[in-house]
Amino acid sequence: MRYCPFLLLLLFFASCEKEPVSPVDTTPYVLELPPHFPYPDIPEDNELTEARVALGKMLFFEPAMSVDSSITCGACHKQSLAFADDLPISPGVRGRLGFRNSPTLVNLAYLTKVNKDGGVPKLDIQALVPIEDHAEMDLPILHAAERLNADPEYVDAFQRAYGELASPFTITRALGAFQRTLISANSTYDQYLMGEVSLNAAAERGRQLFFSDATNCSSCHGGFNFTENGFFNNGLYETYEDWGRRRVTGLPEDDGVFRVPTLRNIALTAPYMHDGSLPDLQAVLEHYNTGGTTHPNKDNRIQPLHLSTEQMADLEAFLHTLTDTSFLTDQRFKP
Amino acid sequence: MTKFKFSTLALLAVFALAFSACDNDDETPGIQEGTVNMMFEYTVDGAAFDTTQVYDINGTSVQFTIANFYVGGIELMPEEGDAIPVEGKYLLVTPEAGMQEVTTVPAGHYHMVNFFVGVDPAINSQSEDDFTSRDAEDPLAIQFPAMHWNWNSGYRFLRIDGKVDTDGDGTMDETMAFHLGTNNMLQNVSLTAHKDVEKGSNMLHMEFDLAKLFEGVDLSTDFSTHTMNNPELAAAVRDNIPAAISMMH
Numbered sequence: 001m002r003y004c005p006f007l008l009l010l011l012f013f014a015s016c017e018k019e020p021v022s023p024v025d026t027t028p029y030v031l032e033l034p035p036h037f038p039y040p041d042i043p044e045d046n047e048l049t050e051a052r053v054a055l056g057k058m059l060f061f062e063p064a065m066s067v068d069s070s071i072t073c074g075a076c077h078k079q080s081l082a083f084a085d086d087l088p089i090s091p092g093v094r095g096r097l098g099f100r101n102s103p104t105l106v107n108l109a110y111l112t113k114v115n116k117d118g119g120v121p122k123l124d125i126q127a128l129v130p131i132e133d134h135a136e137m138d139l140p141i142l143h144a145a146e147r148l149n150a151d152p153e154y155v156d157a158f159q160r161a162y163g164e165l166a167s168p169f170t171i172t173r174a175l176g177a178f179q180r181t182l183i184s185a186n187s188t189y190d191q192y193l194m195g196e197v198s199l200n201a202a203a204e205r206g207r208q209l210f211f212s213d214a215t216n217c218s219s220c221h222g223g224f225n226f227t228e229n230g231f232f233n234n235g236l237y238e239t240y241e242d243w244g245r246r247r248v249t250g251l252p253e254d255d256g257v258f259r260v261p262t263l264r265n266i267a268l269t270a271p272y273m274h275d276g277s278l279p280d281l282q283a284v285l286e287h288y289n290t291g292g293t294t295h296p297n298k299d300n301r302i303q304p305l306h307l308s309t310e311q312m313a314d315l316e317a318f319l320h321t322l323t324d325t326s327f328l329t330d331q332r333f334k335p
Numbered sequence: 336m337t338k339f340k341f342s343t344l345a346l347l348a349v350f351a352l353a354f355s356a357c358d359n360d361d362e363t364p365g366i367q368e369g370t371v372n373m374m375f376e377y378t379v380d381g382a383a384f385d386t387t388q389v390y391d392i393n394g395t396s397v398q399f400t401i402a403n404f405y406v407g408g409i410e411l412m413p414e415e416g417d418a419i420p421v422e423g424k425y426l427l428v429t430p431e432a433g434m435q436e437v438t439t440v441p442a443g444h445y446h447m448v449n450f451f452v453g454v455d456p457a458i459n460s461q462s463e464d465d466f467t468s469r470d471a472e473d474p475l476a477i478q479f480p481a482m483h484w485n486w487n488s489g490y491r492f493l494r495i496d497g498k499v500d501t502d503g504d505g506t507m508d509e510t511m512a513f514h515l516g517t518n519n520m521l522q523n524v525s526l527t528a529h530k531d532v533e534k535g536s537n538m539l540h541m542e543f544d545l546a547k548l549f550e551g552v553d554l555s556t557d558f559s560t561h562t563m564n565n566p567e568l569a570a571a572v573r574d575n576i577p578a579a580i581s582m583m584h
Contacts, residue, residue: 045468115486117486119486119487119488120461120487120488121460121461121462121465121488122461122462122465124465124467125461125465125466125467125488128467128477128483128485128488129485129486129488131485132481132485133485133486140479140481141477142477142479143479167467167471168466168467168476168477169467169468172467173467243563246563247486247487247564248487248563250517250519250562250563250566
């Protein structure tokens, strides 16, 4: 009885405050990066923890995230293909086809605007797109949350990661956390940069061409991640069925403008371009060698290059050195 | 004994504090305040709105399933003095929403009410407090049916879905979808209210006429826009918004 007033007092104070929400498990997850990779900006509301990354991985490979439980994120983003797919357009639920090629998910942690048109301002809400898209998983995210909260294993995993139930916030954050860990930084080229291996003669000639003013490749595909995250029209078409960034901004000058993708693991992510219309690297090199179409928005760096067959083969050999085979079998990214 | 009494008193004082901490601040004595609510009465050319009903709009048979929109940037213009803005307040207006509380203002005569249909550019950008980080009760949180685009992560300011009979054979044959969004679809609305706000609850009762919303639109041919794929049609509907909303009383 003596303690009763104090207990009551505690209750009164507690009633004024929101329920305390804090993740149960805060063990940090630290990205392993070589010296030439900067540590990416991690949002304050989604610091990387073991529990968040583990939960994100569960969700990534969770069929219940699609309306008929038929596909997972991993269905169109396969680890063996650098988390891309080998089809021009990957089918969603019930075989529905969207209109864009499945992109690689490597080094997404460094992206500033997400999706090919940059319509999503941050990785941490991007998962809404494929989950809700009619031609992908077609599941309203509020329904996804209901499904997950009916599963005690997920309730526990969400509590450990965020101290909350599954919600649009925690689902998208967990998937963001897992995808930030998909760092590919151990290609032959990275090993070459660290002085561990040397490039063969063709790849070395290709490297010099790649970084030269003769090709201008690296002016868009520059930096440690082989992209400056810019948005350009590369002269693929005269008329674009998919407006690209214009779909987001509504501006005619953004017609046919798409995000410049990373070239890391590019040899694994055929077919190429936003719509998967170019079947292989030769076709891509041929496109850039001819200088593309005369679309008014075409970036002026896309010009005929007049490269010889040997030079194109050298460039292709260099692009193959960007393949990171250890990433493809990394146990941490497996279901 | 004295010591005990003191501690009891102290405890009581803390209790009182704990209670008062939960209360809102008292009203300033002498100034009467009234709560202002808004309600939108849905009609189609004067007829009551009903999702089971087929309406004739400009000669085309139409049946609605969803007719939702956001209202923000609300401000009340008193007879004297500056407009009173209701900062950060958004309403998700739906046929079922009924009366929604907007704000509390000093009692008196208000001659105008201004607001916009849509979501302001800062919030619509989703770069800071995006919709996933909002409380479930917040109208700007993720909604079902969705009031956001998944491909663009902005809000649908106004969403009208339904079916239309394009060939007039009595069968609804096409899906109607008017999804207006992006910053240049924000539409200001300014209404003469002449409302005397009194102590207690007050209502701004407005009519939302869907026939006026589609004035000049041939729904047998122009029945769908997701804004970006048909910005002209979206703009035509946007421009009709002020005429579609009127003050009832």
